[in-house]
Amino acid sequence: TCGICVEKCPFDAIEIINLPQELTDEPIHRYGENAFALYGLPAPQEGRVTGILGPNGIGKTTAVRILADELTPNLGEYAAEVGWDEVLDEYRGTALQDYLEALVDDEVEVARKPQYVDQIPDQFDGTTRQLLERTDERGELNALVERVGIEPVVDQDIDTLSGGELQRVALVATLARDADFYFLDEITPYLDIGQRMTAARLIQELAEDGDRSMLVVEHDLAILDLLADALHVAYGEPGAFGVITDPKSTKNGINEYLKGYLDNENMRIRQEAIEFEQHAPRNVTRGDVAIEYPALTKSYGEGEFSLEVEAGEIKKSEVLGVVGPNGIGKSTFAQLLAGRLEPDEGEIDARLDIAYKPQYIEIDQPMRVDAFLSSITDDFGSSYWNTEIAQPLQLERVMEQNLTDLSGGERQRVAIAACLSKDADLYLLDEPSAHLDVEQRVLATSAIRRYAENHDATAMVIDHDIYMIDLLSDRLLVFDGEPAEHGHAATPQGMREGMNEFLANLDVTFRRDERTGRPRINKPGSNLDREQKQAGEYYYAP
Numbered sequence: 285t286c287g288i289c290v291e292k293c294p295f296d297a298i299e300i301i302n303l304p305q306e307l308t309d310e311p312i313h314r315y316g317e318n319a320f321a322l323y324g325l326p327a328p329q330e331g332r333v334t335g336i337l338g339p340n341g342i343g344k345t346t347a348v349r350i351l352a353d354e355l356t357p358n359l360g361e362y363a364a365e366v367g368w369d370e371v372l373d374e375y376r377g378t379a380l381q382d383y384l385e386a387l388v389d390d391e392v393e394v395a396r397k398p399q400y401v402d403q404i405p406d407q408f409d410g411t412t413r414q415l416l417e418r419t420d421e422r423g424e425l426n427a428l429v430e431r432v433g434i435e436p437v438v439d440q441d442i443d444t445l446s447g448g449e450l451q452r453v454a455l456v457a458t459l460a461r462d463a464d465f466y467f468l469d470e471i472t473p474y475l476d477i478g479q480r481m482t483a484a485r486l487i488q489e490l491a492e493d494g495d496r497s498m499l500v501v502e503h504d505l506a507i508l509d510l511l512a513d514a515l516h517v518a519y520g521e522p523g524a525f526g527v528i529t530d531p532k533s534t535k536n537g538i539n540e541y542l543k544g545y546l547d548n549e550n551m552r553i554r555q556e557a558i559e560f561e562q563h564a565p566r567n568v569t570r571g572d573v574a575i576e577y578p579a580l581t582k583s584y585g586e587g588e589f590s591l592e593v594e595a596g597e598i599k600k601s602e603v604l605g606v607v608g609p610n611g612i613g614k615s616t617f618a619q620l621l622a623g624r625l626e627p628d629e630g631e632i633d634a635r636l637d638i639a640y641k642p643q644y645i646e647i648d649q650p651m652r653v654d655a656f657l658s659s660i661t662d663d664f665g666s667s668y669w670n671t672e673i674a675q676p677l678q679l680e681r682v683m684e685q686n687l688t689d690l691s692g693g694e695r696q697r698v699a700i701a702a703c704l705s706k707d708a709d710l711y712l713l714d715e716p717s718a719h720l721d722v723e724q725r726v727l728a729t730s731a732i733r734r735y736a737e738n739h740d741a742t743a744m745v746i747d748h749d750i751y752m753i754d755l756l757s758d759r760l761l762v763f764d765g766e767p768a769e770h771g772h773a774a775t776p777q778g779m780r781e782g783m784n785e786f787l788a789n790l791d792v793t794f795r796r797d798e799r800t801g802r803p804r805i806n807k808p809g810s811n812l813d814r815e816q817k818q819a820g821e822y823y824y825a826p
């Protein structure tokens with residue numbers, strides 16, 4: 285036996301049909317007795333983008349520390365001295381042999397983008413330019429800065445940048461380096477879809493540019509699908525053990541992951557499949573009207589940003605997806621609804637009680653999670669609260685931790701819980717997907733939906749993960765215009781019309797995977813792309 289799994293996973297995490305090869309072998313690394321063990325490693329490949337798809341806490345960072353020679357793996361022999369020679373013997377004849385040999389000969393330069401870009405200002409004092417200049421090893425810095433659109437902030441102090449700007453600065457700082465192996469841990473948080481696609485393109489170009497290997501962890505599946513040439517799925521029990529599969533094609537890897545069953549490994553990783561509607565859902569007009577608003581305008585002073593809002597109504601117990609680029613006025617509209625800003629023209633009668641989860645979460649008090657949440661709601665700990673909020677958001681494990689010690693994904697789930705625990709008419713969540721893995725996105729989605737239904741409340745969710753918006757929304761509020769100059773909000777509309785309008789603005793069409801019906805971004809200019817644009821069907825099957 286492997287010591288972790290015998291025949292049935294003792295963690296009840298996965299249903300083992302045939303004991304997978306990985307779990308009968310020794311792990312590549314174990315941190316200590318009864319401590320986390322990692323099975324398998326991703327194999328970076330020259331000239332290619334390799335993706336990793338899996339939950340948080342499953343050993344992705346451990347794997348990368350090994351591939352960056354920051355951690356010498358012990359092959360499970362945590363008490364013994366194991367050197368690279370033994371590891372190399374173990375990996376002879378595998379896809380990793382060449383890479384590991386080069387690593388041991390000190391021939392691998394590694395560049396990595398950190399996962400939590402919000403922490404960059406704590407680690408660096410100075411302007412964007414000062415940070416980036418140190419990384420300009422290929423003479424491509426200016427071109428990269430221009431491609432991602434951060435020229436306007438190059439002379440600003442790092443601590444004045446927004447999350448979306450920090451994410452792009454971190455991406456540029458990594459890609460400007462001259463390395464053999466680039467590791468990018470989540471590229472999409474705080475970026476809008478256009479920016480996500482640009483980031484994906486830049487990573488692909490750098491891989492194609494030479495002998496460089498790119499390894500990317502990403503939870504936005506539409507982007508991962510677009511970006512990766514091959515995919516390792518990671519599964520296991522967070523905190524206990526993780527398995528990294530052999531590489532799969534990106535398409536099969538994502539399909540198997542969504543289905544919850546890994547074909548080659550003969551392994552069920554989830555009881556239920558994650559599924560998407562191929563045809564636009566019928567426009568169900570659920571619930572009474574929660575708020576009706578007239579046409580509104582708002583500008584922030586002469587020559588600054590201005591917003592125009594078409595009249596509309598928001599219904600009770602619906603989830604309204606809010607889509608559009610960054611800097612287009614989504615938060616401004618939310619503040620008009622909340623009565624925190626006065627419109628220049630038009631008037632909102634009803635003053636709604638709004639519970640708000642901001643995009644950048646600042647809950648940094650030295651306080652335990654349970655104390656924090658019980659200070660928000662008297663329902664804390666009730667069986668109802670546990671089923672509706674704590675369980676789907678997987679809070680049990682973090683209840684006794686301090687807010688300051690939480691990881692990005694944990695902090696996000698606590699912030700979503702805090703928002704939903706408030707007594708309000710309208711729950712406004714700005715980018716709840718940030719730093720959540722795919723499982724957590726799906727669970728958070730159903731928690732938000734169920735909450736709105738059961739409470740006759742309305743949820744408005746701003747997000748840039750198209751899969752999440754699809755699974756979450758009853759209707760869509762689409763913003764367009766020129767970011768930072770002027771924005772326009774259409775009246776809330778049905779999913780088909782809304783997706784068509786939103787994706788037409790982006791000039792992006794989606795086809796459907798034949799087997800699973802999952803949406804996939806079309807190559808610009810491909811036959812399908814042209815046909816669908818002509819027919820005006822950007823997302824759903826006609």
Ligand code: ADP
Nearest residue numbers: 315319320340341342343344345346522523524
């Ligand atoms: P991921 O990047 O997938 O979130 P990590 O590789 O960071 O996962 O961590 C996987 C598990 O290994 C976690 O449960 C973590 O607590 C544990 N772990 C990480 N580093 C150490 C260490 N130095 N000693 C013991 N356990 C560790």
Ligand code: ADP
Nearest residue numbers: 584589609610611612613614615616617767768
């Ligand atoms: P989004 O939520 O779509 O990213 P916002 O509503 O936050 O967009 O911002 C829209 C534009 O208005 C941005 O260019 C932003 O810099 C600007 N803006 C936001 N708040 C203010 C303010 N208080 N004063 C001046 N400009 C602002």
